Amino acid sequence: MSLPHRAIVQHPEFRRGARDMMSITLGISAWGLVTGVAMVKSGLSVPLALLMSFVVFAGSSQLAALPLIAAGAPMWVLWATAFCVNLRFVIFSAQWRQYFGHLPRAQRLRIAYFAADLNYVAFLKRFPDGQPAPEQLPYFWGGVALNWCAWQIPSVAGILLANHVPTQWGLGFAGVLALLGLSYSLLKDRNTWVSAAVAGCAAVAAYALPLRLNILVAIAAAVTAGLLLEKWLPEKRRSA
Template identity: 70%
Template sequence: MSVSEPLWRHPEFRRGAHEMVGIALGIAAWGLVTGVAMVKTGLGVPLSVLMSLLVFAGSAQLATLPLIVSGAPIWVVWATAICVNLRFVIFSAGWRPYFGHLPRRQRMWQAYFTADLNYVCFMRRFPEPKPSPEQLPYFWGGAVVNWLAWQILSLLGIFLADTIPTAWGLGFAGTLALLGLTGSLLSDRATWLAAAVAGCASVAAYSLPLKLNIVTAIAAAIAIGVLLDHFKAPSAPVAVANPGDRT
């Protein structure tokens, strides 16, 4: 591919988009639920559209909606959104070896489009943490499909919220979709244990006001993750060559 050729013509762009298509079905279902929920909770169509386009974080949107509607203090709303989105700090750290050399403006633009599952797909495609020309087209292929799947169905849910009966059980369907997305991220014993601890903490703290059981669950998951990382068995020491040796 020539340097001047657009990213969308690159074979890796098509590969990234193709690998995201199947996953995007669950993302689209969750976007529809979020769009309906924003209007049903009284946020209104204009603010719901603005929130969908600017925030682009379904879990944070759904976590903060009940707080906004109940008139919770703004610091609680912000704290909840930040806690729910702390995982993106980990994603950013994981992407740094691949994209750290790019200009800051470009990295900030990419940050808006990052999501849980294009991170998973990307790391599966490029397990070795070093930059290569194929990575940026692959990233954008998955990111574009992910963003379109979310926004199209989210906006559809916003504009059709009044015609979609709550008896359809979209909230439960959305929960199932989110569980499916979460399950795809549980790749080893540590992540399963963190998820189990978070679930137990959320149930145990369910009676807390202002949905603070969500914050409690996130804090518990982070704490168990840090502990597991701390007590992880150290890797075998690397042999150091004798200074007198010669190749």
């Protein structure tokens, strides 16, 4: 059964979910600020950039799409890149279905919009057994509420102030550092480390491809490597 909104906010797990996300909000905010500035610097108008920030709410796919928009890439390349970058959410959703699959569809759609990578990591640390429980929904909303605000407030600030930010400030490099910090928190075992290394090597090797297609090559290589590792070298020997 779903809890009323007030009961969710007042539940102790709501505060715990927010508290568990607190330590990583600085990196999320830096990433949001850089993405907001990058959207306007790439040629998007302020209203369109605001619409993209609130509707898409997926920083990695936004950053991947911006160079393609600036380069005038075909729409199919843009959609294919965003689709591949966000494929990981299919895995996240399949895992979250064990906990939230019994909820009404409208509620599941709201959960899907606010769901994010690091909320997934924190949620599974808190509830690793895959069994639904009443306290899981308050914990989820506590985490995603903080995450959403930590992203959107700096992103909107970056959009509104982008024309006043000098390009020599090197915000692109700051964005890389923010992404590296967030990516590091997702590298939890041998297979993810190997897949990340394969993605990095593939991206560099295919860098000369037009329209940033090296991103698609890196994603395809990482997914392939991850699937092969799961098949040939599963992590079942971790306890040994």
